[in-house]
Amino acid sequence: MMLRDGFFPLTVTYTALIKILLEDDAIDEALNLLDQASSEGNKLDAMVFNTILRKACEKELIDVVEFLVEWMHREEIQPDPSTCSFVFTAYAYCGFHRTAMEALQVLSMRMCDEDGSCPEKTEFEDDYIFAEDMEAESRIIQLFKDSQENLAVALLNLRWCAVLGFPISWLPDQSPWAKRLSTNYIARKEAA
Structure with a gap:
């Protein structure tokens, strides 16, 4: 009805609609709606992705x-603390603790890297x-x-990763986890 009346939904509208779908556990429909929002040129944000991540978690x-x-990464949408929490928790719930830590590290590095350049490694490590x-x-x-x-x-x-003995990688996209996500994303897009 919105489209017929000339009102084109914005990202906030799609987020609200996705929340409604997720109340009924309609995750595939929520993903389809997210894809529609993207294909219509809406600027997606972490909030809309986190809405679905919460339910997936x-x-x-x-x-x-x-x-x-991976979709967020390709859209250059920086993860936020909620993104890290949902992803870490999803892996931890499933018993994939090492993967949870690797994902936390990669997402945290992406949060540090706001402008697309790697942060000053020594400054962050030392201080x-x-x-x-x-x-x-x-x-x-x-x-x-x-x-x-x-x-x-x-x-x-x-810091938590380091205290627990996990090595810090300053090249998050070189992580085996990040590489696997990229490969799986491409395969899923090609299958669709």
């Missing part, structure tokens, strides 16, 4: 989670991630006060 649909994460002084977390918390929430969450996540 609840239903432990790893294939949907991975497809959405935040591997710092052994008592003020390391305080420096990260200061980023919240400076309205850099995504960067602060990303650094806390990376």
